[in-house]
Amino acid sequence: xxxxxxxxxxxxxxxxxxxxxxxxxxxxxxxxxxxxxxxxxxxxxxxxxxxxxxxxxxxxxxxxxxxxxxxxxxxxxxxxxxxxxxxxxxxxxxxxxxxxxxxxxxxxxxxxxxxxxxxxxxxxxxxxxxxxxxxxxxxxxxxxxxxxxxxxxxxxxxxxxxxxxxxxxxxxxxxxxxxxxxxxxxxxxxxxxxxxxxxxxxxxxxxxxxxxxxxxxxxxxxxxxxxxxxxxxxxxxxxxxxxxxxxxxxxxxxxxxxxxxxxxxxxxxxxxxxxxxxxxxxxxxxxxxxxxxxxxxxxxxxxxxxxxxxxxxxxxxxxxxxxxxxxxxxxxxxxxxxxxxxxxxxxxxxxxxxxxxxxxxxxxxxxxxxxxxxxxxxxxxxxxxxxxxxxxxxxxxxxxxxxxxxxxxxxxxxxxxxxxxxxxxxxxxxxxxxxxxxxxxxxxxxxxxxxxxxxxxxxxxxxxxxxxxxxxxxxxxxxxxxxxxx
Amino acid sequence: xxxxxxxxxxxxxxxxxxxxxxxxxxxxxxxxxxxxxxxxxxxxxxxxxxxxxxxxxxxxxxxxxxxxxxxxxxxxxxxxxxxxxxxxxxxxxxxxxxxxxxxxxxxxxxxxxxxxxxxxxxxxxxxxxxxxxxxxxxxxxxxxxxxxxxxxxxxxxxxxxxxxxxxxxxxxxxxxxxxxxxxxxxxxxxxxxxxxxxxxxxxxxxxxxx
Numbered sequence: 001x002x003x004x005x006x007x008x009x010x011x012x013x014x015x016x017x018x019x020x021x022x023x024x025x026x027x028x029x030x031x032x033x034x035x036x037x038x039x040x041x042x043x044x045x046x047x048x049x050x051x052x053x054x055x056x057x058x059x060x061x062x063x064x065x066x067x068x069x070x071x072x073x074x075x076x077x078x079x080x081x082x083x084x085x086x087x088x089x090x091x092x093x094x095x096x097x098x099x100x101x102x103x104x105x106x107x108x109x110x111x112x113x114x115x116x117x118x119x120x121x122x123x124x125x126x127x128x129x130x131x132x133x134x135x136x137x138x139x140x141x142x143x144x145x146x147x148x149x150x151x152x153x154x155x156x157x158x159x160x161x162x163x164x165x166x167x168x169x170x171x172x173x174x175x176x177x178x179x180x181x182x183x184x185x186x187x188x189x190x191x192x193x194x195x196x197x198x199x200x201x202x203x204x205x206x207x208x209x210x211x212x213x214x215x216x217x218x219x220x221x222x223x224x225x226x227x228x229x230x231x232x233x234x235x236x237x238x239x240x241x242x243x244x245x246x247x248x249x250x251x252x253x254x255x256x257x258x259x260x261x262x263x264x265x266x267x268x269x270x271x272x273x274x275x276x277x278x279x280x281x282x283x284x285x286x287x288x289x290x291x292x293x294x295x296x297x298x299x300x301x302x303x304x305x306x307x308x309x310x311x312x313x314x315x316x317x318x319x320x321x322x323x324x325x326x327x328x329x330x331x332x333x334x335x336x337x338x339x340x341x342x343x344x345x346x347x348x349x350x351x352x353x354x355x356x357x358x359x360x361x362x363x364x365x366x367x368x369x370x371x372x373x374x375x376x377x378x379x380x381x382x383x384x385x386x387x388x389x390x391x392x393x394x395x396x397x398x399x400x401x402x403x404x405x406x407x408x409x410x411x412x413x414x415x416x417x418x419x420x421x422x423x424x425x426x427x428x429x430x431x432x433x434x435x436x437x438x439x440x441x442x443x444x445x446x447x448x449x450x451x452x453x454x455x456x457x458x459x460x461x462x463x464x465x466x467x468x469x470x471x472x473x474x475x476x477x478x479x480x481x482x483x484x485x486x
Numbered sequence: 487x488x489x490x491x492x493x494x495x496x497x498x499x500x501x502x503x504x505x506x507x508x509x510x511x512x513x514x515x516x517x518x519x520x521x522x523x524x525x526x527x528x529x530x531x532x533x534x535x536x537x538x539x540x541x542x543x544x545x546x547x548x549x550x551x552x553x554x555x556x557x558x559x560x561x562x563x564x565x566x567x568x569x570x571x572x573x574x575x576x577x578x579x580x581x582x583x584x585x586x587x588x589x590x591x592x593x594x595x596x597x598x599x600x601x602x603x604x605x606x607x608x609x610x611x612x613x614x615x616x617x618x619x620x621x622x623x624x625x626x627x628x629x630x631x632x633x634x635x636x637x638x639x640x641x642x643x644x645x646x647x648x649x650x651x652x653x654x655x656x657x658x659x660x661x662x663x664x665x666x667x668x669x670x671x672x673x674x675x676x677x678x679x680x681x682x683x684x685x686x687x688x689x690x691x692x693x694x695x696x
Binding site: 011014015017018019021022024025028029031032074075078079082084085086087088089090092093094097098135137138140141143144145177178181184185459460462463464466467468470471474475477478481485486 | 677
């Protein structure tokens, strides 16, 4: 383990540090509980820490006395979704906040965000329980340290993005830095990594899986790698249900690599993939057993969530497929537009460029229009890089197909879960952050774009990509400051 | 790489400088009422009064969420009152979309816990106007000639005159320093240092020998 860590390039650690520092800055700039669902994730951690067990899903959220007072003093309800309102601005308001935070120290009275996240697996919250305990003090003291742990997980995700690029695009080491820094400064990624939300660990676990699979493709699937992949899958599945969307592609990748190594599909070839999947599934099976036998929770936590299949709705496979298409792209001909006239633009492109806070903090429309130019240029350069290396691409088509499958299956998982919510509540829950577990591939696109400029222009284009990412990040922070503090 | 970084840094610095130089009338606070609907319509010089307001120190104008029923848009009068006294009054024709901005004389020197309207020229207009706000119980409702409207109106409290982001920076730093685990200008300073360090480290990563 120590040897493996020692082999990680210094540049990878430095990129991780950049991501951590940037996410830490976001954790300060973003007001408390203005990261999506942060109040629920905080409540889950509080419940786990105070009761020594995860919460049980319930139809409503009830917060502890201390959190209820903090939310009120922070004007949570009048600020959430209302860009016209800010947070605590004046000295008298601050004095009232400080006084109110000390009014009630009840931390055990809530139900742990039981409605919003009560059915979610407990790994992220178990990790967050540590800073929660270490910080002590008021809700804001605890939240600040918990956010720093998320920022560290953001750094870890970028470390794995760098390592993924080193394995997947080994030709030009400098481009690994370009791709990893591009991810570190992606504003939505940094914003989410600066808040208390299980997405932070989801991103890290997803990036780790992409790295380990790329390493297996390049160096072969060994028992230590299979164990590492299994442990990563276990961590992802114990973090958020969405991670399930990456598992089919990972399983196929391992089988394909093993068959290539053994020369045939045989029981012997399947032994390492089976080991990885067994290691990956074991903690979740243990959690299911504890849910049923000890914690009085549904065996599968997801079965109690809003996107679970139950008798109250009648979804169809055809409806799900049609919805999935419309969820990401455009309405189907002859159908209503349940997600608006152009979801690809409204939810995904604009979301990626900058819909921050509770999706209520946005740039002026011209910014999104202008962003089309650099995005198109980067896409064209990345495509040029792929075309110029098409022979290599053909040789590695299996690997490329696996990344494609992981992308499609993950997107399908998110879309189908959202379809259930749409059928049940007629609500659109599309948010660009849901696709950030694929951030390793975003880093690969940036690295490829730098290479696509050709050897002579690569330093210029690679540097320009990072400068653009930094500018995007800085102006996003200014946007958030102007929205909440002015 | 170094030349590209230098050009990028110049462009970024220029963009930030241009953005921060934009001047506008800055807000001192709002009453946090979320506009949900048109909550009433009044015609002529009516007295609209709303209590339970906290008017921040430094307020030099009030933005009232109103929609005029006809053109030309009417004059609107506003008074800020504390118990037993009128602190500031104003009257004006300045409109910005669906809101009227009325300058106060004198500006509010210290935070006032009181009312907007009543005790002087109230936020009324000589012409039909619609009032924007949110439904509220009669105990906290705004009143129209003494009768509860069943709603609270949205007010925003503005500084006098326009200021660039540069000159507004001290207030911004103060605000960022509130509602955190610790308070003071060191909060914003730390965020700035973290951001700057991450940028400098990234630049070093790009230019270091490969």
